[in-house]
Amino acid sequence: MRSANHPATVRVAGGQGFWGDWLEAPYRQVTGGPVEYLMMDYLAEVTMSILQKQKSRDASRGYATDFITQMERILPTVVERGIKVTANAGGVNPRACAMAVADVARKLGLGGKLKIGVVTGDDLLGRLDGLIARGHDLKNLDTGRPLHDVRDRVLSANAYLGAAPVVEALQRGAQVVITGRVTDTGLTLGPLMHAFGWAVDAWDRIAAGTVAGHIIECGAQASGGNCLSNWKTIPDLANVGYPIVEAHADGTFDLVKHPKTGGRIDVAGVTEQLVYEMGDPRAYITPDGVADFTTIQLDQTGKDRVRVSGIKGKPATDKLKVSIAYFYGYKAVGTLVYVWPDALEKAKAADRILRQRLQDLGLAFEAIHTEFVGANATHGPLALKGLDTTAIPEVQLRIGVRSPDKERVDRFTREIAPLILNGPPSVTGFAGGRPKPEEIVAYWPALIDKQMVKPMVEVVDA
Amino acid sequence: MKKRLLDIAHARSGDKGDTANIGLIAKHPKYYPLLVKRVTAARVARHFKGMINGPVERFELPNLRALNFLLHGALDGGGTISLKTDAQGKVFSTALLRMEIDVGGRR
Numbered sequence: 001m002r003s004a005n006h007p008a009t010v011r012v013a014g015g016q017g018f019w020g021d022w023l024e025a026p027y028r029q030v031t032g033g034p035v036e037y038l039m040m041d042y043l044a045e046v047t048m049s050i051l052q053k054q055k056s057r058d059a060s061r062g063y064a065t066d067f068i069t070q071m072e073r074i075l076p077t078v079v080e081r082g083i084k085v086t087a088n089a090g091g092v093n094p095r096a097c098a099m100a101v102a103d104v105a106r107k108l109g110l111g112g113k114l115k116i117g118v119v120t121g122d123d124l125l126g127r128l129d130g131l132i133a134r135g136h137d138l139k140n141l142d143t144g145r146p147l148h149d150v151r152d153r154v155l156s157a158n159a160y161l162g163a164a165p166v167v168e169a170l171q172r173g174a175q176v177v178i179t180g181r182v183t184d185t186g187l188t189l190g191p192l193m194h195a196f197g198w199a200v201d202a203w204d205r206i207a208a209g210t211v212a213g214h215i216i217e218c219g220a221q222a223s224g225g226n227c228l229s230n231w232k233t234i235p236d237l238a239n240v241g242y243p244i245v246e247a248h249a250d251g252t253f254d255l256v257k258h259p260k261t262g263g264r265i266d267v268a269g270v271t272e273q274l275v276y277e278m279g280d281p282r283a284y285i286t287p288d289g290v291a292d293f294t295t296i297q298l299d300q301t302g303k304d305r306v307r308v309s310g311i312k313g314k315p316a317t318d319k320l321k322v323s324i325a326y327f328y329g330y331k332a333v334g335t336l337v338y339v340w341p342d343a344l345e346k347a348k349a350a351d352r353i354l355r356q357r358l359q360d361l362g363l364a365f366e367a368i369h370t371e372f373v374g375a376n377a378t379h380g381p382l383a384l385k386g387l388d389t390t391a392i393p394e395v396q397l398r399i400g401v402r403s404p405d406k407e408r409v410d411r412f413t414r415e416i417a418p419l420i421l422n423g424p425p426s427v428t429g430f431a432g433g434r435p436k437p438e439e440i441v442a443y444w445p446a447l448i449d450k451q452m453v454k455p456m457v458e459v460v461d462a
Numbered sequence: 463m464k465k466r467l468l469d470i471a472h473a474r475s476g477d478k479g480d481t482a483n484i485g486l487i488a489k490h491p492k493y494y495p496l497l498v499k500r501v502t503a504a505r506v507a508r509h510f511k512g513m514i515n516g517p518v519e520r521f522e523l524p525n526l527r528a529l530n531f532l533l534h535g536a537l538d539g540g541g542t543i544s545l546k547t548d549a550q551g552k553v554f555s556t557a558l559l560r561m562e563i564d565v566g567g568r569r
Binding site: 279298373377445 | 478480483512532539542555
């Protein structure tokens with residue numbers, strides 16, 4: 001129900017689609033036109049394990065440090081305009097992240113003017129043995145194996161929290177909400193539930209806020225970036241405007257961007273983002289509810305304006321997804337470039353020779369994978385159908401191996417360079433030197449009963 | 463008459479573990495029924511033969527005039543495990559657009 005306290009329209013701007021996204025985007029979003037909220041997504045599936053490693057070396061680390069630099073830049077505007085920020089930049093140490101933001105606020109003379117919300121409770125790493133002992137076997141959703149099988153190699157384990165703790169932090173007056181593993185969509189849905197007073201069981205609205213979050217959580221991928229539809233005509237990507245959700249209390253929303261920015265917001269581009277990383281479209285499951293993507297209606301209602309309506313949702317499930325990272329083994333990838341004439345044939349010959357040598361050395365691997373970049377690396381045999389391969393000017397031989405045994409992988413890396421002098425001719429491109437064996441940290445998705453995870457919210461003064 | 467999917471559709475793809483998803487979107491509403499009829503899960507599985515080692519699932523989104531395909535076992539283990547350039551299936555979508563389908567009418 002809408003009360004006089006609830007606004008007619010709320011604008012949530014997407015500021016970062018991943019840790020490493022455009023550093024200019026958040027500043028442009030808070031200064032380019034009116035917005036009430038800025039959401040920033042920092043956490044990919046394997047990010048948590050990297051952060052857990054940092055925290056184990058230094059207890060004051062374990063969060064997305066780029067976020068602090070961003071806040072230093074945008075906090076004066078954010079405070080002046082009363083913009084609220086939601087970000088899962090807290091990683092595995094949201095409190096330390098909040099302290100760092102508070103330091104920055106004081107440095108900027110904003111001490112006492114800012115309340116910071118801290119959302120924790122997602123980190124299950126210290127609780128894993130207890131959970132397993134109590135019968136929560138955290139089976140891998142893809143393979144069905146119990147976590148017990150890799151327990152001694154687990155590096156991080158985080159439940160995906162939903163919008164609820166974000167809403168609580170906002171209700172308690174937080175202007176910047178820093179979370180651990182909150183879902184990307186929860187960072188947009190939370191502000192909408194808070195601003196409009198949506199009930200936690202208003203399933204259609206929960207679904208609408210979730211879809212809004214899905215559209216803007218990948219940054220400019222909803223406003224002309226990485227868009228295949230008529231890509232050559234997308235204007236001024238150098239100056240691309242990141243997407244903004246202009247939401248209404250009834251759950252409908254418009255997707256827009258700031259005036260005088262580049263990129264494009266059209267039905268085709270928004271559709272591309274809707275189907276990105278999609279599973280069963282009738283059941284997009286989050287901790288907050290289940291959205292049905294087959295109910296979404298899109299209409300172009302203006303230039304760079306798409307209206308999104310009709311979204312239906314279903315009740316939340318009683319499970320939460322858990323993102324677990326574990327040490328898997330080692331890999332290395334080596335590359336060499338072979339050149340016309342017969343570029344592809346030379347690269348293929350080099351691959352055969354290399355494989356023969358590995359076999360002669362008695363080196364077996366869990367996987368050896370060869371690609372001929374420039375010929376078949378991404379489209380496989382489909383790419384070569386009907387093609388005159390003798391005309392290809394150059395091909396990069398890219399060969400990778402994977403093994404639990406680091407020494408084997410290391411020995412493989414020493415077999416690349418010799419091919420320059422003792423393999424097929426017209427070869428170059430080894431300037432990068434010998435490849436290094438890399439640790440593989442793999443992802444283990446699982447489910448846990450919701451009642452086992454208790455989100456916690458603190459609000460602190462800067 | 464045959465047409466390449468590239469001429470009547472666009473697409474975006476992503477990953478979930480070792481599964482690549484491809485959202486295939488009709489460029490015009492009139493092409494959507496053709497996609498539904500011709501671009502079946504079985505046809506897509508044949509198209510990607512040798513590139514994937516699991517089954518293909520298909521979901522229909524008539525509201526977006528789109529089909530969503532899940533290509534299981536497409537990414538050599540996926541994510542960080544995979545040795546592929548396209549470990550996250552980001553450009554699988556463009557490989558599907560190479561497919562030619564019969565669009566009826568005279569040639």
